[in-house]
Amino acid sequence: MVEIKIDIEKCTGCGTCVDTCPVGIYGLDNDKAAITGNIEECVVCRACESSCPVGAIEVVG
Numbered sequence: 001m002v003e004i005k006i007d008i009e010k011c012t013g014c015g016t017c018v019d020t021c022p023v024g025i026y027g028l029d030n031d032k033a034a035i036t037g038n039i040e041e042c043v044v045c046r047a048c049e050s051s052c053p054v055g056a057i058e059v060v061g
């Protein structure tokens with residue numbers, strides 16, 4: 001199963017991952033990225049990983 005790691009220390013809360021994920025996995029919680037959707041729906045496109053401007057997201061799987 002896919003695992004998504006978000007480095008909250010790096011995250012700037014820019015919202016790019018929220019806008020990029022085709023299945024709406026992400027939201028912003030206290031101005032930082034958070035997993036709010038059902039991770040089971042992740043299609044492992046890695047768009048979030050490649051679009052995060054500070055490299056805070058790692059998609060494992």
Ligand code: SF4
Nearest residue numbers: 011012014015017052
């Ligand atoms: S794209 Fe990266 S920096 Fe921007 S909110 Fe998402 S995890 Fe944080």
Ligand code: SF4
Nearest residue numbers: 021042043045046048
């Ligand atoms: S890999 Fe694709 S589907 Fe999965 S969380 Fe990232 S953008 Fe969304």
